[in-house]
Structure formats: structure tokens, C-alpha cells
Amino acid sequence: MNLSERQVQFLLQSKTIPAVKIQQKPPRTDPLADIFEKFAHIIFGICGFIAVVSVAMITVFLLVSGVPAIKEIGLAEFLFGTKWLPTADTPRYGIMPFILTSLYGTFGAILIGVPIGILCAVFLTKIAGKRIGGIVSAAVSLMAGIPSVVYGLVGMIVIVPTVREIFGLPDGANLFSAILVLAVMILPSVISVSETALRAVPKEYEEASLALGATKTETIFKVTIPASKSGILAAVVLGVGRAIGEAMAVMMVSGNVANMPKIFGSVRFLTTAVASEMSYSSGLQRKALFSIALVLFIFIMAINLVLNFVVKRDKK
Amino acid sequence: MNETVSRTRKIRDLILKGLVWLSAAIICLLLAGMLCFILIKGLGHISWKFLSSKTSLLNGTVGILPNLLSTLYIIIMTLIVVLPLGVGSAVYLNEYAKNKKAVRLIELATETLAGIPSIIYGLVGMLIFVQFCSFGTSLKAGAFTLVIMTLPTMIRTTQESLKTVPDSYREGSLGLGAGKWYMIRTAVLPSAIDGIVTGCILSVGRIVGESAALLFTAGMANEILSPSQAVSNGGAGSTLTVSMYMYAKERGDFDTAFAIAAILLILSLLLNIAAKVTAKLFQRGDKK
Numbered sequence: 001m002n003l004s005e006r007q008v009q010f011l012l013q014s015k016t017i018p019a020v021k022i023q024q025k026p027p028r029t030d031p032l033a034d035i036f037e038k039f040a041h042i043i044f045g046i047c048g049f050i051a052v053v054s055v056a057m058i059t060v061f062l063l064v065s066g067v068p069a070i071k072e073i074g075l076a077e078f079l080f081g082t083k084w085l086p087t088a089d090t091p092r093y094g095i096m097p098f099i100l101t102s103l104y105g106t107f108g109a110i111l112i113g114v115p116i117g118i119l120c121a122v123f124l125t126k127i128a129g130k131r132i133g134g135i136v137s138a139a140v141s142l143m144a145g146i147p148s149v150v151y152g153l154v155g156m157i158v159i160v161p162t163v164r165e166i167f168g169l170p171d172g173a174n175l176f177s178a179i180l181v182l183a184v185m186i187l188p189s190v191i192s193v194s195e196t197a198l199r200a201v202p203k204e205y206e207e208a209s210l211a212l213g214a215t216k217t218e219t220i221f222k223v224t225i226p227a228s229k230s231g232i233l234a235a236v237v238l239g240v241g242r243a244i245g246e247a248m249a250v251m252m253v254s255g256n257v258a259n260m261p262k263i264f265g266s267v268r269f270l271t272t273a274v275a276s277e278m279s280y281s282s283g284l285q286r287k288a289l290f291s292i293a294l295v296l297f298i299f300i301m302a303i304n305l306v307l308n309f310v311v312k313r314d315k316k
Numbered sequence: 317m318n319e320t321v322s323r324t325r326k327i328r329d330l331i332l333k334g335l336v337w338l339s340a341a342i343i344c345l346l347l348a349g350m351l352c353f354i355l356i357k358g359l360g361h362i363s364w365k366f367l368s369s370k371t372s373l374l375n376g377t378v379g380i381l382p383n384l385l386s387t388l389y390i391i392i393m394t395l396i397v398v399l400p401l402g403v404g405s406a407v408y409l410n411e412y413a414k415n416k417k418a419v420r421l422i423e424l425a426t427e428t429l430a431g432i433p434s435i436i437y438g439l440v441g442m443l444i445f446v447q448f449c450s451f452g453t454s455l456k457a458g459a460f461t462l463v464i465m466t467l468p469t470m471i472r473t474t475q476e477s478l479k480t481v482p483d484s485y486r487e488g489s490l491g492l493g494a495g496k497w498y499m500i501r502t503a504v505l506p507s508a509i510d511g512i513v514t515g516c517i518l519s520v521g522r523i524v525g526e527s528a529a530l531l532f533t534a535g536m537a538n539e540i541l542s543p544s545q546a547v548s549n550g551g552a553g554s555t556l557t558v559s560m561y562m563y564a565k566e567r568g569d570f571d572t573a574f575a576i577a578a579i580l581l582i583l584s585l586l587l588n589i590a591a592k593v594t595a596k597l598f599q600r601g602d603k604k
Contacts, residue, residue, distance in 0.1 A: 040497035047404025051425040061443045119339035139347045145584040147525030217329040245433020247528040271435045304431045
């Protein structure tokens with residue numbers, strides 16, 4: 001079939017013209033649509049920065065309401081004073097008991113919870129078969145979903161009387177009971193983060209160890225765990241954050257008296273100090289509660305920084 | 317190979333293995349023990365009357381309808397606000413933002429929000445929403461506090477699933493001449509629906525389980541609220557968790573507390589299953 005030059009040209013033109021048109025002019029010639037696109041961009045931008053705005057607001061509000069009381073009381077007296085007597089004739093606002101209780105409580109919870117958590121993560125990643133592993137990991141995710149007041153209730157009814165009877169105390173609501181409840185509560189987050197860390201260890205490491213004659217268990221404890229230590233460290237730091245921030249469950253089992261911490265003494269944490277007096281306090285006492293929250297917030301921010309540092313180092 | 321493994325190594329192996337099994341057993345026994353204990357102590361006190369009336373000191377009856385309703389209102393209000401905000405934020409991070417520093421800043425802020433304990437949310441919620449915005453102690457103030465609290469969950473889950481939407485969807489849509497917003501609305505978001513649904517389920521779980529953040533924002537009232545009262549300033553009400561805390565700690569009514577705890581457990585069990593089912597459902601959809 002022969003085509004004349006004109007015919008060829010016509011065909012070419014008819015094919016290329018629409019393409020050229022698209023390049024020069026998009027089919028959306030509606031100016032409204034362009035405005036709409038810009039509008040959407042702005043709206044999404046606002047949404048994007050809402051998290052930043054929230055963090056800024058939280059920081060500002062805590063600073064504004066927390067700093068005045070510290071100024072009035074004096075930073076050293078506030079942080080290192082060992083007596084919290086806000087309703088006495090000469091009120092004392094020392095929060096050392098709360099700080100120490102929070103630190104001891106967290107430390108105790110980590111001491112009990114972390115080894116169990118890591119071993120359980122080892123079980124899930126390396127030892128359990130598909131069925132048993134499925135059951136255990138379902139149990140872990142269910143544990144993570146149980147509300148903290150439910151842990152508190154069980155602690156109140158089961159752990160507190162048991163601790164009282166075993167150690168022959170007048171009251172079982174003390175630091176030790178709180179540590180036990182906290183240890184259980186941090187388990188799910190410790191397990192899930194260490195699980196991720198253990199799974200990320202390259203298989204070659206383990207294969208090399210096995211080939212050199214190490215048993216499977218030796219490989220896990222001498223190769224896999226050391227290789228995932230920064231991930232496991234992140235799990236520990238996360239557990240610290242959970243434990244130090246827990247309020248309701250701890251309030252139900254710790255006795256809630258502002259003593260310097262003793263393992264079998266009734267104690268008050270930073271979180272419970274805020275929660276227990278908030279509803280009826282006024283004046284300087286109320287302002288001081290915000291200062292306690294500020295101190296707690298600074299603790300949490302420090303923990304976040306450490307966590308970020310650990311995770312970042314891990315990525316490199 | 318076994319010949320080369322000495323006796324002491326074998327024993328140490330066994331001990332370590334035993335410890336690993338023991339810790340897994342501890343987890344399972346703890347959970348099973350808690351579940352059985354609460355359900356046995358709690359289920360017996362749940363009756364239709366318990367669920368459908370309010371506590372009356374005059375008649376000496378206990379009912380948790382107000383608390384069920386408050387929980388429901390707070391869930392709905394929170395989701396209505398946090399869903400567009402969280403999804404919008406994730407879309408911005410994944411589709412619009414080009415400045416790496418801005419993305420890093422937002423992600424840092426989101427991580428920070430996720431780490432802040434709920435008692436601090438409660439306090440700041442009280443300062444911002446109850447006092448500064450003068451909502452009063454109300455469900456609305458509680459819901460807004462929970463919006464900030466659940467924002468990280470919503471952003472993270474949505475972002476994770478936005479990342480898995482293939483770029484060819486975006487290119488195809490843009491190539492056909494769609495604008496960016498049109499592309500996001502018709503091609504990107506529908507493919508990321510699994511993450512959005514998961515985010516909602518996780519958020520509902522957090523809202524149902526939350527107590528410390530609501531104690532000073534949503535209040536402790538036990539009155540039945542109509543929907544219009546629920547969104548008004550000063551419409552206070554306690555959710556299931558808060559009322560459980562009040563029954564256990566302030567009134568020493570442990571029967572009621574355990575009944576509510578049983579309901580809470582069943583709810584968290586259902587949400588857990590729902591999250592797993594959604595994950596599976598959408599996985600299957602992908603394989604097709």
C-alpha cells in the first residue's frame with residue numbers, strides 16, 4: 001500500500017498533535033482545581049505540623065505553670081527537700097521522696113521485668129514452634145491491651161494481701177507490690193522491642209557460631225543477644241519510660257504516703273503525687289503539683305533522648 | 317557432634333533453655349491467671365440491669381450505663397477529630413513534604429508524643445482544654461486530650477501503609493493528568509485503608525483503656541448524658557476505666573469493679589481480635 005506524502009504527513013500530524021497538546025496544556029484548565037490543589041497542600045501542611053505544635057504546647061504549658069512554684073519554694077529545697085508537708089503550718093515542699101521512689105520503683109521493675117522479657121523474646125524468636133509461639137505472642141499482645149487500672153485492681157486484690165502475708169507486714173500496699181505490678185506492666189513493650197531486635201540479627205552470625213561447634217543455646221546467648229544489644233537496650237529504655245510514667249496502677253498498690261522510699265514502706269511516686277492531690281489542692285500546693293509534673297516531664301524527655309540516641313546508633 | 321560437647325556445657329545449656337521456657341510459661345500463666353480471676357469474679361455481677369441503668373444510692377442499685385455511654389461518646393468524638401488530623405499528617409509526611417529537616421522534626425515530635433505518660437496528658441489537657449479553652453471538666457475536654465494522645469498511633473500506622481502503596485499508582489494517576497490531591501484521594505488513600513483501619517482500632521483500644529488522662533479532664537460524674545450534652549461545655553462523665561478506679565479505690569465496691577474489669581477485658585480481647593482480623597483480611601486482598 002502506497003501512501004502519498006500528504007497522507008503520511010496527515011497521519012503523523014494526527015498522531016502527534018494530541019501528544020503535543022498534552023505537553024503544552026494539561027487537560028485540567030479549570031482554575032478552581034488549581035486553587036483546590038494549593039488549598040489541599042496547605043491543609044495537609046497544617047495537619048503535618050500538628051504533632052510539633054502539640055509538643056510545643058505541652059512544653060510551654062508545663063513550663064508556665066510549673067516554674068512559678070519552683071521559684072517560690074527554691075529549686076534546691078524543692079528537688080532535694082526530703083519532707084512533703086503541703087498542709088502543715090509551715091508547709092514543706094520537698095519532692096526527693098517522690099523522685100527516689102520513682103527511681104527505685106523503675107529500677108526494681110526493670111530488674112525483674114527485663115530478664116523475663118528478654119528470655120521470652122528469645123523463646124518467641126528462636127525456640128518456639130509456630131503454634132506455641134503463636135499462643136505466647138497472642139498472650140503478649142493481649143497483655144499490652146489490658147488497661148492499667150485492671151492491673152491495679154488485680155494488684156490490689158491479689159498482690160497486696162499476698163505480700164502482706166508472706167512478709168508479715170501490717171499493710172501490703174508498698175513499694176515492693178508496686179514494683180511487682182510495674183514489672184508485669186512493662187513486659188509487653190520490652191518483649192516486642194527485643195523481639196524485633198533479635199529477629200534483625202543476620203543469620204550468618206548464628207550459622208558461623210553453629211559451624212564452629214557451639215550449641216544452639218550457646219549461640220543464642222553468646223552471639224545473637226550480644227549482636228542485638230543496642231536493640232535490647234532500646235527495649236530497656238522503653239521499659240524505663242513506661243515504668244516511670246505509670247500512674248493509676250501504681251496508685252492502687254503503693255499505699256500513697258509521702259515517705260522516703262523503703263522497700264516495704266508505703267510510698268508515693270512522682271506520677272501518683274500529681275494524681276492524688278490534684279482534685280482537692282489549691283494555691284502553692286497546686287502549683288507545686290505542676291512543678292512535679294514538670295520534673296516528670298524532664299525525666300521522660302531525657303529518656304526519649306537516650307532512646308533516640310540508642311535507636312539512631314543502631315541504624316548506623 | 318555431641319561427643320565434643322562436654323557435660324558442664326550440656327548442663328548449662330539445659331539450665332538456660334529451662335529459663336527461657338520458664339519465662340514464656342510465666343507470661344502465659346500470668347495472663348491466663350488474670351483472665352480467669354477477673355472473669356470469674358466479674359462475670360457473675362453483670363446483668364442486664366447492671367448494663368442498662370445508672371447507679372442510684374437511693375435504691376442501692378449499681379449500673380454502668382452512664383459510663384458505657386461516656387466511653388462511647390469519647391471514642392466517637394476522639395476518632396472524628398484524630399482521624400482526619402492523623403491521616404492528613406501522614407499524607408503530608410509521605411506525599412507532600414520535601415524538606416528532610418521538617419520531616420525529621422515532625423517524626424521526632426510524634427515519637428516524643430508517644431513517650432509522654434498519660435498522667436501528663438491529663439494535666440496538660442486540664443490546663444489547655446478545661447481551663448484555657450474553658451470547656452470545663454467535660455467529655456469534650458477529655459476527647460481533645462485523647463486526640464493528642466492517639467495522634468502518634470494514627471500517624472504511624474497510616475504512614476506505614478502509605479509507604480507500601482506502590483509508586484506506580486502515583487505515577488499512573490499523575491500521568492493521566494490528575495492533580496496531586498485527586499491522586500491522593502482516588503489512588504493513594506484507598507490503597508492505604510488497612511493502615512487507617514488498624515490505626516483506628518489501636519486508638520480505640522487506647523481510649524478504652526485510658527484513665528489517668530481522663531481523671532481531671534472528663535471528670536468522674538455518673539450521669540446519663542444525651543449526645544447534645546456530651547458535646548457541650550461542662551458535660552462531664554466518667555468512662556469505664558475511670559469509674560472502675562472510683563468504685564475500687566474510693567468506694568471499696570470490688571464486685572462492681574471486677575464486673576467493669578471483666579467488661580474491659582472482653583472489650584480489649586475483641587479489639588485485639590479485630591486488629592488481627594483486619595491485618596489478615598487486607599493481606600489476603602494484597603495477594604489477589
